[in-house]
Amino acid sequence: MATGNLMYVLPVAIAALSFQVRAQQPLIDVHGCAILASVVRMEVIRASFGRSTEAYGKLYYPARDDIALCNQTARSATGAYTSALRQANIYVTWGLHTGHSGDYCLSHLLSQCYPRGDPAMPPLNEHDRTFVMRTWAAVYAPIASQMSHYPGSDVSRFRASELGRRIRRAIDANHLVNTNVH
Numbered sequence: 255m256a257t258g259n260l261m262y263v264l265p266v267a268i269a270a271l272s273f274q275v276r277a278q279q280p281l282i283d284v285h286g287c288a289i290l291a292s293v294v295r296m297e298v299i300r301a302s303f304g305r306s307t308e309a310y311g312k313l314y315y316p317a318r319d320d321i322a323l324c325n326q327t328a329r330s331a332t333g334a335y336t337s338a339l340r341q342a343n344i345y346v347t348w349g350l351h352t353g354h355s356g357d358y359c360l361s362h363l364l365s366q367c368y369p370r371g372d373p374a375m376p377p378l379n380e381h382d383r384t385f386v387m388r389t390w391a392a393v394y395a396p397i398a399s400q401m402s403h404y405p406g407s408d409v410s411r412f413r414a415s416e417l418g419r420r421i422r423r424a425i426d427a428n429h430l431v432n433t434n435v436h
Contacts, residue, residue: 286322289414291334294393297421298338301389319415327410331397332367333358335390344382345372362408364398392424 324330332348336357339346346369348359359367369390371378378386399420400412 286410287324287326287330289322290324290327290397290410290412290417291330293414293418293421294331294334294397295338297418297425298335298389298393299341301425302339302342302344302385319413322412322414324410324412325408326362327397327401327408328362328364328367329358329408331364331393332369335369335393339369339386344378344386345375346370346386347372363406364394364401364408367394388428389425392428393421396420396424 336346336348348356348367348369361367369386371383371386396417397410397412400410400417401407402409402411
């Protein structure tokens with residue numbers, strides 16, 4: 255009988271111990287990538303609608319002070335960037351070659367991801383082209399600095415509040431607030 259009870263108690267004890275260990279680890283995978291996407295989207299939306307990000311004070315992100323890990327950094331960041339620009343009627347694609355377009359970059363190397371006007375939409379005017387080029391640089395650099403230096407890695411490790419602040423500073427430093435609101 256004691257052996258029978260042990261069979262029920264042991265799995266519960268193992269589950270409880272593993273839960274305690276997981277609670278101390280960084281937010282990984284889906285959660286970390288969702289947090290990364292949220293930061294990128296929020297910062298670019300504010301800039302694209304002509305709102306200075308500093309004028310609104312601190313922005314609050316999910317799990318803002320926790321360390322988050324994203325193992326699909328290129329896809330998460332570029333997808334969120336595309337989504338944010340669409341809010342301002344600016345349409346970009348991440349095609350690696352002519353004839354291919356997408357809502358996010360297919361490369362797992364963020365350094366190979368470049369937005370360009372979506373060929374299925376009207377061409378971007380000069381102001382929007384400049385805004386896209388400069389905001390992507392303002393988003394790319396802070397994220398790339400948080401990525402693993404292992405060749406070919408698509409993993410980033412960051413705190414949402416710190417990453418958001420870095421992106422915001424890069425946008426504000428270059429006066430990238432879009433004054434040509436659509």
